[in-house]
Amino acid sequence: MGDDSRVDDGRPARWERRAEGPLLLASVLFLAAYTVRVLAPGLPGAVRAVCLAVLVAVWAAGAVDYAVRWWLSGRGADFVRTHPLDTLVLVLPLLRPLRLVRVYEAVQRRTGRPRLPLHARVMTYAGLGAVLLGFTGALAVYQQEHTAPEASIRTFGDAVWWACATLATVGYGDLTPVTPLGRVVSVGVMMCGLALLGAVTGSFSSWLLQVFAREGDEDSAGPPER
Incomplete structure (x- = not known):
């Protein structure tokens, strides 16, 4: 059994x-x-x-x-x-392209090399995820918007600019989707952008706190005895 x-x-x-x-x-x-x-x-x-x-x-x-x-x-x-x-x-x-974020982990396992520390991995994965999500989001919005009446997103360059502003949670408002599906994609990119940004900032803040705590412990221990 x-x-x-x-x-x-x-x-x-x-x-x-x-x-x-x-x-x-x-x-x-x-x-x-x-x-x-x-x-x-x-x-x-x-x-x-x-x-x-x-x-x-x-x-x-x-x-x-x-x-x-x-x-x-x-x-x-x-x-x-x-x-x-x-x-x-x-x-x-x-x-689906977000699965490509796992490429780094797969390569590390196959080569037997040590993995990046946890905080670095989170920031790496979040960065790769943001690039892939931004590109696919720009493609989807451009496909829906560039032929729509009264659309402000007419070229793929416009779609890329919109994706960057949306993922960065800046939201200039100069380029906005007008079609229903384009707005659905926009909401998804916004939510994922907030999650990725939170993962990066949270991991970076945690890393800084650990560095400061380690330095504080070293300072409180004082110089080594001779």
């Missing part, structure tokens, strides 16, 4: 290790295909159809991976609660 339980406990981890590489490659393909469809509308219909097929195939692969990990975990509804990013990516495929 004990041996079987240990084997069962290791199955989800083994599946994640095997699927990690293909899923990261799928995330790259998803981002590339979506970028081509949005920024190159003049391509032949066959090329655009291939890009659409890639998007659907990547989403299907992600859905299969999610279902398998859910089944292997044996946790039912708790799996959904404890894997919010995976659940969100399944519902909103545009967030």
Whole structure:
């Protein structure tokens, strides 16, 4: 009985290790295909159809991976609660490129090199997440807005500027989405921007407090005795 339980406990981890590489490659393909469809509308219909097929195939692969990990975990509804990013990516495929944030961790595990300290990792992941989220958010908003009547976001450059201002929680207001879907994307980018900014500032503040506390301990200990 004990041996079987240990084997069962290791199955989800083994599946994640095997699927990690293909899923990261799928995330790259998803981002590339979506970028081509949005920024190159003049391509032949066959090329655009291939890009659409890639998007659907990547989403299907992600859905299969999610279902398998859910089944292997044996946790039912708790799996959904404890894997919010995976659940969100399944519902909103545009967030799939955020899986690329795990590239650093995967490389570190395979090379056996020591990982960055916790605070540095949080800031690294948040920075990569902000770049990927900003790019995909700009693509989504540009796709919805550039042909809409009375839209202020007409070029991809406008969309990138809007994404930077939104992620930074500056909100200049010079460029705003006017379509319903564009506003939904805007709300999502705002919420994620606040979360990423909070992660960076919180981790940086915690690191500073630890540095000050360590220096305080060293000062209170006094010079070493001779």
